[in-house]
Amino acid sequence: MKPTKRILVASLLIMAGILGGCGEQTFDNTTIHVGGRTIVQTQIDPHKDWDGWYTLRYGIGETLFKLSQELQIKPWIASGYERIDDKTWRIHLKPNVTFSNGRKVTPEDVIASLKRSGEQNNRAKVFKESTMTAEAQSILIVTKEPYELLINDLSDPFATILDVADTKNFNYEPIATGPFVIDAASFEPNKYARMVRNENYWDGKAQAAVIDYRVVSDMNLLYLAMKRGELDIALDLPQSIAKTMQDDGSMTVLSTVQPRLYNLYFNMDVMTDKAVREAVIYGIDKEAIGVKQLQGSVYPTQGAFPDFTVYNGRNLQVPTYNPTKARAILAADGYQDTNGDGIVEKYGKPLKIVLSVYQRLAIQDIATEMQSQLRQIGIDMTIDTHEKSNYFKAGKFEMGIYAMVTTATGSPYPFLNDTMSQKGSANFGHYHNEQVDTWLHQLSQRNPEAVQIRLVHDIQEQALNDAAYNYLGFHTSYVGLSKHITGFATSPTDYYQMTKDLKKE
Template sequence: MSAVPTHRRPWLRTGAVTTAAALLLSGCFSSGSTDAGGEAADGRISLAMLQPPRSGLSPLSDDAFKLSRWSTAETLVVLDADGEAQPALATDWAQVDDRTWRFTVRSGVTFHDGTELTAEQAAASLTAATEAAPQPRILDGVDLTAVADGDDVVVTTGTPDPLVPQRLSSPQLAVLAASAYAADGTVSPVGTGTGPFELVAVDGTSGATLDRFDDYWGQPASASGIDVDFVPDGTARAAALRTGTADVVEAVPVSQAGLLDPELVHEVPMPRTNTLYLNTASGPFADPAIRGAAQAALDRATVVDTVYEGRADIAEGLLGPALPWAAEGRGELALPAAGTVPAGTAITLGTFTDRAELPEVAVLVQQQLEAVGFTVTQDVREYAFIEADALAGAFDAFILSRATVLDSGDPVAYMTSDFSCEGSFNISQLCDPAVDAALEAAAAAPAGPQRRALALEAEAAVLATGAAVPMLHERVIQGEQAGVSGAARDPRERVLITSETTAGD
């Protein structure tokens, strides 16, 4: 990968620093990307991001979401607020039969390397994703093929799949130039995307540089480029916003948000729910009445106010305010009746340390459960060392921060994974015929109002079992300097810097 050009402004590279060190470092780099008058120094945007690349910015990995947030790699379709597919590199599409879809590729699109977008190259990008090892998450369990036919890409699935357009919105299925794909299977997004910003350099896990692409097919970028720094330490990211070192800061920690100028902090509900999963197969929570007692014992407001400092939303269901249609369409929920907990009923409560708030949530949940008769033993580890035990049913209860719309933007996939008899992420060990029937009906429905209504019926079926107790919905906390305009505040965290984003007055 090429070296970083001299116009980049390198700053806080530290992966883990103390508060004092973060403040000291931020003072050393206080000039940032703005001058004394608040104007962007050279029309560029300085961006501080949470996680460095894990796979060399390969679009076939979770790094694809960075490429999407930088508006450098694009997909055939994008999603609107309701999760419906909208045109992007494809102008329209139609379902030919229950397994075949035809997408018309947009004309007049130029890749950053100067080659033209064609249906052949779009199909080749999709094929590369299907042949990758491991495959992109969006293709788990999906047998998909893509071939060019004139100006169209014909996509075929092994079984009927009403969500093909939504799947193709995943950043992991971005369409790149032929030059991106090496013979050894590696994929480089440097100079090979189609977006308004061209990725021109990557500095390992420290940062990246993007310049405006003047031949962009859509609205040209207002900013001349983006300078990205990866700053895993939350205190350092907050310091960058406080000192003006960064124009836009991703994922400001709850603990730091209250220390910043409120005018610079923006909160957006995200489709992520903090849920207490209860083991329905063995132990005390095999009894629905004991599950009901646990649910009744939880004081969600205390958790939100104490741990999240009010910067979260109390859960009314599995699906939160990031999906506005959920609250609008949800009826009254039937929850399991609460029984009496025999004194001293022993349970194990697990969670993980990777999300800083979860161990604190576990302390409050333990106190609330013990108040109604449970004796609670906690087991808190790093996620990598606890996931296998959680999936094997080793815990009576487990606290998880879980994304409720996965890559397709559809909550049915999440509920099927977590609560169906054959679900691959079934921490509750739930196997309920009514739940499976509701999930199967939702999965078979086409995208749109009918599918959303059936998804809410499936949610109600899950909650009626008491297998999951949704506690709160998390928020994206995003920092923006006063002079920043047009930064996207995206609940799905797919978009951040767009053609319209500028820094400075």
């Protein structure tokens, strides 16, 4: 809903403090103002944790390879690669790439950057364990063991190429190769970040001179700032505000279905009754949640990978919404509503389940809709809300929803292995199936694409029919743009936003 007049007046007064100005703003086409809830982090060393996502989004950093709109690998500051044998790869570098300090990027620089990433980030350990050799205009990488995902890893934000030798402050002033550089003196962790044009950018001068990022937590204020022209771009919008902007007519709203999956986990150590898990799956109407209640902000899915990829789940034979079957499964398992309160019981004990959620994207909204739907089949589901997702690692949950990217580097293997293998870092529900383990091992090997597609299909189908997971839907990203803005990049991965073509007219 649009803000009321009273809220509008109060919000404008607050906005003056948030954006640091007052009165009407004069038009400035040299600076692009960006607002959003979580768009500034504590630091931007791309080799640490997940902070490389922001280094790429800001247009500061670049990787050797990147992902296309279809999540296929393509060269970026590399020109291509050769696979010599199972462990040996030659990466060819473009000859004209320079760092923001004007120094040409050499093979030795690339090796130093990848080695640092391997030291700083456990997810990049392949770089730490590999032998790398500089050649004339390429690098030779020999992995410790055969590793199919090397090129995919070279597109991960943790593989952002930095000038390791000259960077003095990796946390706040990394020297990289993108069209913009950060103004470290003005950086305020979790509040404000300012990027300025990289005058030494190798791929042509950026159109924008300055890009200001400012955290605005109140979405109504974000909308008002866009309407007044105090912001040019609004990121990570909830669907309700995106619709308000769309209806306003003075702004453009872009929507992109991302491979960020809302994954429903069952704790296999706690919810040992498969019939109950199956009833939950049959009792959830994903279409009603994503399309009707949440108005498209969650794109319903049967599989873990988007429809626009070759690994889509359109042909999966898995449980789908069927409340009649859900009730029949519970009845066959001994559950009956004996007192007429709408909740089934077994041995006199009502069927109660706790769903653990954390405050992220549409998770809480999904949970509320699930609660209503499951009650219709006789399950009393309560919602346990946390600030963060720490309860997963602790194993203190019955069911839980986790929002996770399934194709962060284009390959389906990391997600499937992390969530389903016995030692998987995201196998929070302790799922185990020996056949799935065998297929996962095969998936990690070098195979024709048709074989990979079949393995991805079989692994998902088995795990979903084991009632270990339920893939609820993909997150839809909404971005609001001023009519003056052109060249803003949207992508399923959400890495690539600020490019040299971004312009305010």
